[in-house]
Amino acid sequence: MAIERTFSIIKPDATRRNLTGKVNAVLEGAGLRVVAQKRILMTQAQAEAFYGVHRERGFFRDLVTFMTSGPVVVQVLEGENAVARNREVMGATDPSKAAPGTIRAQFAENIEANSVHGSDSAENAATEIAFFFSGIEIVG
Numbered sequence: 422m423a424i425e426r427t428f429s430i431i432k433p434d435a436t437r438r439n440l441t442g443k444v445n446a447v448l449e450g451a452g453l454r455v456v457a458q459k460r461i462l463m464t465q466a467q468a469e470a471f472y473g474v475h476r477e478r479g480f481f482r483d484l485v486t487f488m489t490s491g492p493v494v495v496q497v498l499e500g501e502n503a504v505a506r507n508r509e510v511m512g513a514t515d516p517s518k519a520a521p522g523t524i525r526a527q528f529a530e531n532i533e534a535n536s537v538h539g540s541d542s543a544e545n546a547a548t549e550i551a552f553f554f555s556g557i558e559i560v561g
């Protein structure tokens with residue numbers, strides 16, 4: 422399996438509880454390497470554009486409000502099969518359905534404040550990485 426990159430966000434519910442290191446420990450334990458990382462306050466325009474695919478969903482406005490409610494840590498993760506591996510270690514979107522040991526099972530508060538985001542395909546990973554990072558900020 423080729424080395425791949427994926428995009429990840431540690432969300433405001435996790436940064437508020439000072440869980441960045443604990444989330445990163447789970448990611449690293451799963452064989453993923455943090456090759457870029459920055460803590461930012463997402464603007465409303467960034468959150469709306471990033472989650473544009475969900476614009477018509479009932480939870481969209483609340484999601485934008487949540488994602489701009491505090492710092493997030495945006496990341497590029499690298500490893501074998503990184504997109505699938507990250508989704509596995511994140512667990513299901515709804516923490517009540519997430520497998521034991523996953524990040525969301527351990528840390529998420531609810532289906533919205535679910536601690537982490539991860540790209541769902543290699544194609545979306547490339548788009549999402551480019552949304553937040555320039556090439557020189559990623560050091561593998």
Ligand code: CMP
Pocket residue numbers: 475480484514532533534535537538539
């Ligand atoms: P994420 O993987 O970042 O993608 C979309 C986000 O919308 C999701 O995680 C949750 O934070 C949020 N969300 C809120 N309600 C729902 C819902 N009912 N279904 C899916 N995602 C939801």
